[in-house]
Amino acid sequence: MDSESLHDLTAAYALQALDSAEERAYVEHLARCERCRLELAELSEAATALAYAVEAPDPPPALRERILAQARAERENVVPLRPRWAAPVAAAAAVAAAAAIGIGIWASSLSSRLDRTEAQQERTERVASILSTDDLASRRFTFDGGHGKLAVTPGGEAVLILNGLERTSSDRVYEAWVAEDGKPRPAGLFNGGKKVTAFPLELSVPDGAAVMVTEEKAGGTQVPSSAPLFRVQT
């Protein structure tokens, strides 16, 4: 579907009148299109007004009690994180990643695109746990072909969220670096190629450090061998 016809889907998306394939295409488009995000915010308000046009009887009181009881139960079970909670956490992470790059509230459908492999699951959980930390500091940046955000907890744990990063060829890999006093140290390898890549750094990011990503040969290196795709100063 070309970009022009994707712009045309904003009203249908606001009314939730897309089928799932159209919706996926539109949500991906939304991540790249500021114009559609603005238009969607306006049309969503108008669509939601339709909710108020309906006669609204009081819901049964038991419904309120059920919702609150279930919320309470989830809170008690969710902390600390346990593997059996991985699926909801993974969904939360997808929403969080989307929110972090500015798709915001419209991204719940992204959760269906989650990678289910175990390593990915662990990484996703880590992303979720970092992004749900209070007082996250974040920096936006752009690179050739995309844009991203670096989110750092007060303790220095960090996630890189990259939007539009091309997949490396099979003999290459992206390597993240944390540089302090000009000395970069390797902080993990990843491949990109998804619309949104959320990568938890394997090193903590102290105040004043810089985060970079370079492209390296498969397996990574100890010292960057090429110019970084981007460099973010914290």
Next chain:
Amino acid sequence: MASRDLAHLSDEALVALIARSEETALAELYDRYGRTAYGLARRILRDEALAEDAVQEAFLAVWRSAAHFVPERGKASTWVLTLAHRRAVDLVRREDRRRTEPLGEAMDSTTETGADDSVWLRYERERVQKALKQLPDQQREALELAYYGGFTQAELAERLGQPIGTIKSRMFAGLGRLRELLGDPQTEDRTPWTANPYTT
């Protein structure tokens, strides 16, 4: 914290508290929007038990993802009702409970109304209904079938015997016009109501 102590907070402030697992804030948000969400879900699903499911799932989604709500991108009320609409539409499509005959006001006319209706909800309902009536028939039909009927644009095109481009244009024009008719929510028209909108 008793739920009513939160009555003076904005919706967005409530969502921030919900993100900190403050259960009373969830209760307060439910007290503000649970009824509208339920009315909407019931209209879409035409089944009270399914409507309750949709509302429950929507508020639990609020509870789980409140930390990721971005106030700059829209109002909290829009977010909550979008989630409720989403769950109801998902359910109606899964259950395939959509009717083939035109969607009318049948459900509404059987609804008990009046005495316990909050002033604000009644005001808001009349305002939106009035705006809807001012839309050209074809635009109103497209909006209603999509939003309350749970039909996709492709299904609408088939059902109305129109090209999909026509359906898209009707939805776009209809929503745009509705937005104009409803005006900026900050206009003076609304001011007396937003000052304390939840008084019954």
